Amino acid sequence: MKQKAETGGEVVNRMQVKLPALSVNEGMARAMVAAFVSQADPNVTELADIKCAVSEAVTNCIVHGYRDSTGYIILTVSILSGRVIKIEVKDKGCGIPDVKQARQPLFTTDAAGERSGMGFTVMESFTDRLRVTSKVGKGTTVTMYRRLSDRGRF
Numbered sequence: 001m002k003q004k005a006e007t008g009g010e011v012v013n014r015m016q017v018k019l020p021a022l023s024v025n026e027g028m029a030r031a032m033v034a035a036f037v038s039q040a041d042p043n044v045t046e047l048a049d050i051k052c053a054v055s056e057a058v059t060n061c062i063v064h065g066y067r068d069s070t071g072y073i074i075l076t077v078s079i080l081s082g083r084v085i086k087i088e089v090k091d092k093g094c095g096i097p098d099v100k101q102a103r104q105p106l107f108t109t110d111a112a113g114e115r116s117g118m119g120f121t122v123m124e125s126f127t128d129r130l131r132v133t134s135k136v137g138k139g140t141t142v143t144m145y146r147r148l149s150d151r152g153r154f
């Protein structure tokens with residue numbers, strides 16, 4: 001039963017955008033998700049958490065997925081019955097050789113010392129469920145679910 005509460009039911013509304021993997025689009029993605037999710041009446045904390053999780057996932061596509069290339073990020077956000085927000089962030093970049101290792105707190109492949117290796121940990125703590133699927137040379141898809149507190153809608 002817990003699983004169902006986390007992952008929601010049928011799609012109530014959905015948005016999808018395809019953005020070039022440019023760092024300016026990280027802010028765009030945050031703003032678009034916030035605007036879309038607002039119709040489900042999230043509280044301030046929920047909205048901030050969702051924006052932060054999206055920001056980490058989109059940044060990863062830009063700095064890691066397409067580190068040696070250019071490409072697109074496909075962002076899909078669904079409002080599911082049960083007041084669950086489902087967010088999918090997909091790139092067709094380099095992929096992750098070992099997802100389990102990549103998800104460990106403090107793990108980073110950044111050699112420049114600018115990154116802390118905490119992005120997946122942030123995504124995990126700000127959502128109810130995080131799924132990462134990846135194939136080297138094909139790309140990465142991050143799927144996150146966050147259930148909103150009950151405010152009498154959906």
Ligand SMILES: Nc1ncnc2c1ncn2[C@@H]1O[C@H](COP(=O)(O)OP(=O)(O)OP(=O)(O)O)[C@@H](O)[C@H]1O
Nearest residue numbers: 060061064065102108109115116117118119120140
């Ligand atoms: N979309 C992606 N494509 C390819 N590799 C990725 C992708 N997302 C994450 N990774 C790999 O997983 C590692 C861990 O990601 P995570 O977001 O936790 O930390 P980080 O990005 O290195 O640092 P931080 O997010 O704290 O700035 C990255 O260093 C990178 O090697």
Ligand SMILES: [Mg+2]
Nearest residue numbers: 056060119120
């Ligand atoms: Mg990161």
